[in-house]
Amino acid sequence: DAGVIQSPRHEVTEMGQEVTLRCKLISGHNSLFWYRQTMMRGLELLIYFNNNVPIDDSGMPEDRFSAKMPNASFSTLKIQPSEPRDSAVYFCASSSDRNAKNIQYFGAGTRLSVL
């Protein structure tokens, strides 16, 4: 299995630009998590999907952030407009309901720098 695949690995953009991060889940997994990681705040859950439905988006910082799952294997996280304080590493992770222990499998992350 290829694991969770994220793209791009690095993104450098200017303040005010739109940023789209992409994630492909592990085949057969039905839960998808978007996290943000910074030195100051560690891993923060942004949003959780189950069976393509957003279940909990309470971690999304503000309306500038949006996430979608157009199909069972793919998700996007969009930031529009981006701000310097959005600079962080963004991870997606997937898991399966059949895995009752909620073990999560992470992608390699997207390092976002907003100038």
Place this chain on the structure above:
Amino acid sequence: SQKIEQNSEALNIQEGKTATLTCNYTNYSPAYLQWYRQDPGRGPVFLLLIRENEKEKRKERLKVTFDTTLKQSLFHITASQPADSATYLCALDEDSNYQLIWGAGTKLIIKP
């Protein structure tokens, strides 16, 4: 308030010794506790899971203990090697079906 704490300072251990990392929590009632390893530039990778009714779990050179009275988990790496150098994160699962509560991680450095 709810807290999960790991040693914020890096842990330096001589190769061959046992490394012990601590995860303490307050005001949670986890059904499971998980340990992950994170290397620079990569996402966390699952290592071990222990249930609330288990005292100890082993996998090769790794051992995890879980004391629900002390509200603490210890993560041990025996016969440590430089390749074990990484950041180790603990995560609590209150059996909420999805959300893991993450510690900030402890950076482990194994010196040759």
